[in-house]
Amino acid sequence: MTLLALFVLAIYTGCLIYITLYCLLQFNLLYHYKQSLNPTEHPVSFDDFRTAGKGNSSDAANKPAIPQAHNAGTARYAGTDVAEAPASAACYPLVTVQLPIYNEYFVIGRLIDAVAAFDYPRDRFEIHILDDSTDETTALVAAKVEEYQARGFDIRQIIRPKREGFKAGALRDGMQEARGEFIAIFDADFVPEPDFLQKTIPHFADPKVGVVQTRWEHINQDYSIITRLQALQLNVHFTVEQVGRMNGGHLLQFNGTAGVWRRATIEAGGGWQPDTLTEDLDLSIRSQLAGYKIHYLEKVGSPAELPVEMNSFKSQQHRWMKGGAETARKMLPDVWKSTLSFGHKVHATAHLLGSTIFLFVFLCGVFSVPLLFLFGELAALGFSKNFFAIFLAGLLSVIGIYYTANVQSVANKEKNFLRSVGKFILLFPLFLALSMGLSLHNTVAVLQGYRGKKSPFVRTPKFNISTIKDRLTSSKYLTGRLNAITIGEGILSLYFCFAVWGAFYLQNTTFVVFHGLLALGYGAIFFYSVKHLRLAR
Incomplete structure (x- = not known):
């Protein structure tokens, strides 16, 4: 029994150490993010294209020529993330806007309308709808294309003869049709603002x-x-993580949509490759190792629709977690062979292994229950449960990061402060519960990624739901299977309910809050997964 107690303690403590180190690295990103709250960066404008085009540095000589611009202003829209456009339309570089889609009947029309509304000279950007759809979305897109072509837009619907490689394959093949030096990419659930190109291209x-x-x-x-x-959760990535990595000089990530690529960067990184489910992260790492950098604009927002149905949300999580593991397996050797500094390699490794945190959260939860019942054996060996207090540093780091991202960030600073704080206090414990409740589902995805098990790119269905008045009235694109993972989530909810009972029975409440959140998280994931299965019938 003593050996079993030591074994369980070793597994649990090892998981806590991994989680704590990851949290402390995230706290380092928070430190760099805080430095961005008082930016000193020089504002950019289209006029900078002219200066860059005439530069004599080795960087300018080795990179593709940048179109020259004339008569540009230098006014700023908001801080350092935007710039004024030149008065002459001929000064704008040519941009290809790619919209890779697959069966997006409910939202594609909204996206096309938004892109067509760009306040960029109409003859300086083209719209390519990379349509891999197999349903009536194709006819809807064709009608939209015909409508905008009649109004003078350079817009095309591109249907591949062979739909291979999922989104990465569509982007790869679409490059052959693109004329632009810059490639803007939007997923179907986005609704970009009219000034998107004006705010991004000058950089x-x-x-x-x-x-x-x-x-x-x-x-x-x-x-x-x-x-x-x-x-x-997403607010953390799009504030603390992205800005923190940029300010710290670490590798960043293109998020698959709502961004613009320099065409030469895609080519330098080896192009879009369909061997992972996160082709965006994969090419991001390869292009930065090739010498380019990613510039992140926190102050420029691109609105998008979040999945409202639990099983759709879980399919999105599966793709992100498994794809992250696949990319880590593929790119970590190249990262460590590169000329990056040791610190940058460590942060890049933590970035690529980010999905692995769910594996350790899952193991930590599962092993904490037998540990609860084995405390007597450990106490006889002189072990004190106060030892676990040292790991509170990780939790405090997480609280600070999420508080900053959701209360103090640029995106939230104009909102009512007290209301934001109250909302955070209410939602953060529920977020912890939900995250831990997803750990089984995401652990399976991560292990599949590291094992090299291949699976198709499963899109996340969206239904043009924007306000609380909208209702999910169609089962189109939803699947209706009760799988083993969902059943496992229900069993784990009961497992941690038993642990809560055990805490009071043994009069040892060391883990009672932890086990309570796990029971709530797994129970909520199970409940909503089953509830939303009815929508697919």
Whole structure:
């Protein structure tokens, strides 16, 4: 029994150490993010294209020529993330806007309308709808294309003869049709603002900038508790993580949409490759190792729709977690062979292994229950449960990061402070519960990624739901199977309910809050997964 107690303690403590180290690295990103709250960066404008085009530096000589611009202003829209456009339309570089889609009947029309509304000279951007659809979306797109072509837009519907490689394959093949020096990419659930190109393209005046990524905003954030908690988590990535990595000089990530690529950067990184489910993260790492950098604009938001149905949300999580593991398996050797500094390699490793945190959260939860019942054996060996207090540093780091991202960030600073704080206090414990409740589902995805098990790119269905008045009335694109993982989530909820009972029975409440959140999280994931299965019938 003593050996068993030591074995369980070793596993549990090892998991806590991993989680704590990861949290402390995230806290380092928070430190760098805080430095961005008082920016000193020089504002950019289209006029900088002219200066960059005439530069004599080795960087300028080795990078593709940048179109020259004339008669440009230098006024700023908001801080350092935007710029004024030149008066002459001929000064704008040519941009290809790619919209890779697959069966997006409910939202594609909204996206096309938004892109056509760009306040960029109509003869300086083209719209390519990379349509891999197999349903009536194709006819809807064709009608939209015909409508806008009649109004003078350079817009095309591109249907591949062979739909191979999912989104990465569509982007790869679409490059053959693109004429632009810059490639803007939007998923179907986004609704970009009219000034998107005006605010992003000027940053390419720096020849080292290969990608400009904008911050995701959430159209339907207040639709339900599910969307509120998703927004809470995504806000961390699109504030503390992205800005922190940029300010720290670490590798960043293009997020698959709402960003612009320099065409030469895609080519330098080896192009779009369909061997992972996160082709965006994969190419991001390869292009930065090739010498380009990603510039992130926190102050430029791109609205998008969050999934409102639990099983759709879980399919999105599966793709992100498994794809992250696949990319880590593929790119970590190259990262460590590169000329990056040791610190940058450590942060890049933590970035690529980010999905692995769910594996350790899952193991930590599962092993904490037998540990609860084995405390007597450990106490006889002189072990004190106060030992676990040292790991509170990780939890405090997480609280600070999420508080900053959802209360103090640029995106939230104009909102009512007291209301934001109250909302955070209410939602953060629920977020912890939901995250831990997803750990089984995401652990399976991560292990599949590291094992090299291949699976198709499963799109996340969206239904043009923007406000709390909208209702999910169609089962189109939803699947209706009760799988083993969902059953496992229900069993784990009962497992941790038993642990809560055990805490009071043994009069040892060391883990009672932890086990209570796990029971709530797994129970909520199970409940909503089963409840939303009815929508697919």
